[in-house]
């Protein structure tokens with residue numbers, strides 16, 4: 326049984342998703358969680374956290390040369406963030422699809438940013454952009470024991 330669980334965990338794709346302070350302030354937590362859940366992805370970790378500015382700088386380290394880096398890190402650390410790990414086949418790429426383009430003006434209707442956001446500096450949600458960043462971001466925000474492994478007991482095609 327343990328071996329089976331370990332094998333399951335090893336092959337299951339996971340991504341890091343965060344509802345940024347603007348999404349929390351606007352009362353969009355359930356809306357966003359619901360879109361991932363209804364799609365069929367599985368929520369395996371979730372917490373409310375106010376990141377320090379140093380932590381925000383670590384999270385966005387790839388963008389440190391960009392002119393908006395300082396403001397972005399100030400904003401991410403300005404209030405509660407909902408940090409999550411979602412699991413499922415294709416969740417990294419499809420999660421980005423659910424989120425929409427970085428600039429909400431270019432996000433398609435039907436996506437989270439397309440439906441719920443207007444400007445790039447307040448685009449309400451973060452999602453890992455590939456397998457390496459997903460791994461790094463999950464490790465930055467969570468301890469391994471924070472990630473829960475479980476099966477849905479009622480079958481609906483989800484594992």
Ligand code: IDP
Pocket residue numbers: 388393397426427445446447448450451452454
């Ligand atoms: P992503 O969130 O879609 O992955 P990134 O390019 O990784 O987009 O940028 C990280 C975050 O930085 C964006 O979500 C957005 O909040 C912010 N950002 C990106 N480009 C700009 C910009 O041109 N002006 C202000 N903020 C920006």
Ligand code: MG
Pocket residue numbers: 452454
């Ligand atoms: Mg990014």
